[in-house]
Amino acid sequence: MALLCCRLLRLAEPVSGASRLLCPPLIRPDSCPPVQALRNLRTATWWDEHLSQENVDFLKQQVPEEYNRLTASKINPLKDEPWPRHEWEPGSRRVGLVGVKLGMMPVWTKDGERHVVTMLQVQDCHVIQYISKEEYKSKTAALVVGAKNVSPFYRTEKQMEMFRAAGVPPKQKLSVFKVTDNAIIKPGTPLYAAHFRPGQYVDVTAKTIGKGFQGVMKRYGFGGQPASHGQTKTHRRPGASGPGGDPAKVFKGKKMPGQMGNIYRTTFGLKVWRVNTKYNILYVHGSVPGHRNCLVKVRDTNLPTHCEKNQQPPFPTYFADGDEELPEDLYDEDMFRFGDESISVV
Amino acid sequence: VSTDPQGAVPLRASELPAAATRLSTAELRGLRNDLFSKEQARQRALITRTEKIEVTLEVPGHQGTLLIMNKGLSTPRCCARHLTEWHVNSSALALVDGEPWPMHRPLTQNCSLALLHFKMEDPHHVNKAYWRSCAALLGQVLQNAFKEEFSVELLTSPEVPVTSGAFCCDLVLDSQLDSWVPSEEALRSLTRDAHQLIQQNLPWEPLQVSPSFAIKIFSHSSYKQKEVEERAAESASGLVTLYRCGDHVFVSGGHLVARTGLCSQYDVTAIHNLGQTELGLLRRAQGLSLPVQLEAHHTVWRKLRGRAERLVG
Numbered sequence: 001m002a003l004l005c006c007r008l009l010r011l012a013e014p015v016s017g018a019s020r021l022l023c024p025p026l027i028r029p030d031s032c033p034p035v036q037a038l039r040n041l042r043t044a045t046w047w048d049e050h051l052s053q054e055n056v057d058f059l060k061q062q063v064p065e066e067y068n069r070l071t072a073s074k075i076n077p078l079k080d081e082p083w084p085r086h087e088w089e090p091g092s093r094r095v096g097l098v099g100v101k102l103g104m105m106p107v108w109t110k111d112g113e114r115h116v117v118t119m120l121q122v123q124d125c126h127v128i129q130y131i132s133k134e135e136y137k138s139k140t141a142a143l144v145v146g147a148k149n150v151s152p153f154y155r156t157e158k159q160m161e162m163f164r165a166a167g168v169p170p171k172q173k174l175s176v177f178k179v180t181d182n183a184i185i186k187p188g189t190p191l192y193a194a195h196f197r198p199g200q201y202v203d204v205t206a207k208t209i210g211k212g213f214q215g216v217m218k219r220y221g222f223g224g225q226p227a228s229h230g231q232t233k234t235h236r237r238p239g240a241s242g243p244g245g246d247p248a249k250v251f252k253g254k255k256m257p258g259q260m261g262n263i264y265r266t267t268f269g270l271k272v273w274r275v276n277t278k279y280n281i282l283y284v285h286g287s288v289p290g291h292r293n294c295l296v297k298v299r300d301t302n303l304p305t306h307c308e309k310n311q312q313p314p315f316p317t318y319f320a321d322g323d324e325e326l327p328e329d330l331y332d333e334d335m336f337r338f339g340d341e342s343i344s345v346v
Numbered sequence: 347v348s349t350d351p352q353g354a355v356p357l358r359a360s361e362l363p364a365a366a367t368r369l370s371t372a373e374l375r376g377l378r379n380d381l382f383s384k385e386q387a388r389q390r391a392l393i394t395r396t397e398k399i400e401v402t403l404e405v406p407g408h409q410g411t412l413l414i415m416n417k418g419l420s421t422p423r424c425c426a427r428h429l430t431e432w433h434v435n436s437s438a439l440a441l442v443d444g445e446p447w448p449m450h451r452p453l454t455q456n457c458s459l460a461l462l463h464f465k466m467e468d469p470h471h472v473n474k475a476y477w478r479s480c481a482a483l484l485g486q487v488l489q490n491a492f493k494e495e496f497s498v499e500l501l502t503s504p505e506v507p508v509t510s511g512a513f514c515c516d517l518v519l520d521s522q523l524d525s526w527v528p529s530e531e532a533l534r535s536l537t538r539d540a541h542q543l544i545q546q547n548l549p550w551e552p553l554q555v556s557p558s559f560a561i562k563i564f565s566h567s568s569y570k571q572k573e574v575e576e577r578a579a580e581s582a583s584g585l586v587t588l589y590r591c592g593d594h595v596f597v598s599g600g601h602l603v604a605r606t607g608l609c610s611q612y613d614v615t616a617i618h619n620l621g622q623t624e625l626g627l628l629r630r631a632q633g634l635s636l637p638v639q640l641e642a643h644h645t646v647w648r649k650l651r652g653r654a655e656r657l658v659g
Contacts, residue, residue, distance in 0.1 A: 047643035059646065160644070177352040 096299030106242030146171030547607030
């Protein structure tokens with residue numbers, strides 16, 4: 001490097017302010033800079049930038065073990081200071097679940113009708129926080145439920161504090177469920193698919209598949225214009241935007257091109273056909289908003305026509321340490337099971 | 347322990363009228379600071395004419411560069427200032443002719459200079475110096491944290507390797523605090539004090555003095571005087587190195603890094619009781635720190651902190 005010629009400078013360096021007389025006035029003493037710069041405490045680094053390969057492997061192996069330890073001890077959350085369990089009454093609302101949409105498959109009823117069902121798996125669902133109705137400023141209390149464990153390296157300190165307070169690993173999605181006071185559950189309790197039973201009706205909320213900025217034909221099903229016969233540069237446009245001279249304006253809410261999808265939508269009144277307790281999968285009727293592997297919020301339906309089918313559910317939730325032993329699969333009575341006999345001779 | 351003539355209150359040995367009068371911590375700090383500054387000025391005034399020395403750099407990218415510096419005045423930091431700002435801010439320790447050398451100690455003869463930082467292949471010199479500096483910072487925080495009526499005596503900190511998980515600082519507190527157990531809030535307030543010092547980015551200024559002067563500086567503490575004598579006996583030149591950070595003067599077991607600003611994450615993790623000695627109840631304060639170039643994610647930091655709370659050394 002060509003430093004030899006320009007580096008031969010004489011520099012006297014005072015270490016403290018006491019010997020200011022010796023140093024030339026241009027050079028500032030280093031121990032007390034005149035402008036105290038504020039140190040920026042935010043760093044642009046990722047979690048394993050300064051770690052050796054062994055450390056990274058160790059952490060990758062240790063984090064799941066720690067999660068298992070956290071969840072294993074919570075199989076019996078009621079061993080210490082159990083919260084009282086109440087009985088179901090008409091008019092009480094219980095908590096829901098957050099699940100992962102796996103895909104769809106057909107089911108047949110005993111009459112031979114074919115329907116399609118969506119499979120929703122409940123992965124690592126825990127109650128995170130209880131919000132009393134005064135804090136939530138509403139008529140009912142609320143419970144925050146989280147689903148699907150994720151890496152702690154991409155969660156902020158505040159989020160980690162909340163999960164640590166509940167004693168659960170950090171979750172990907174948090175949902176708030178309004179519950180009545182007789183259905184509150186202690187934070188840290190795991191929730192399972194057996195919370196819902198076949199024959200019940202649920203509402204499923206999720207973010208729809210995002211289509212981006214879409215035109216009016218895809219977004220609202222407008223007819224557009226013909227492809228030929230003299231149309232000049234007008235094939236998929238909205239056409240007229242309103243009545244004309246009398247209002248002399250375009251009404252608010254006019255359907256126009258814009259963002260389509262990636263918003264929360266709810267599908268109401270879906271029947272639960274089957275519940276698999278080994279893998280925690282719910283088979284709900286029909287389709288559900290969202291893409292495969294997205295997280296969906298499942299709760300007991302609000303529709304009045306299905307209220308009588310949701311009577312006497314596991315209340316406040318299904319506890320794994322309880323006395324009832326459930327078989328691996330629970331089927332709705334109308335559903336055809338392929339292992340059954342087709343004909344029986346009496 | 348002996349009683350005063352009226353027989354009212356038992357006094358400790360250091361409070362007898364024969365020893366120096368009891369000063370408050372702030373006055374003692376100011377006194378030692380003044381003596382240090384005067385000695386520094388006196389040593390600077392000994393250099394009447396500036397002689398030149400040739401310093402050969404062994405910095406990657408500037409291998410073999412020759413710098414003409416001032417004898418007895420230029421420090422390795424001055425040499426780094428001839429390179430880039432990164433060299434100035436990231437150099438923690440210097441290697442002069444293969445020997446570790448503090449960044450703020452003046453160079454005395456023609457030599458070869460290498461600048462050490464934390465991201466080298468072989469950082470063991472820097473690691474040891476960093477751990478020692480963090481322990482010294484912890485000692486400074488503890489010295490100034492207690493109220494005036496409680497005395498604090500810092501003892502020689504044990505040399506712990508970085509792999510043990512925490513650096514420690516041994517101290518003996520006032521006998522009135524024997525039953526005090528530090529709470530989480532107390533440890534957090536000590537951490538805040540340490541972060542204040544780190545924010546100020548104070549340099550650790552070394553000064554080589556004769557043992558007699560060092561004994562004079564620590565005239566109010568017999569333990570420190572004994573420590574000075576031990577260090578003078580084991581050093582090759584017979585001189586004792588004193589360090590000053592801000593206005594806190596102390597003697598250290600080895601080299602320290604350049605500035606407090608090199609630490610970024612710093613936590614005081616625990617204070618353990620080790621047992622009674624003739625000076626009083628011996629306590630070990632432990633902490634954990636990482637430098638600016640090796641910061642850890644908050645999850646990783648928590649795991650390391652969990653280990654630093656256990657007794658070390």
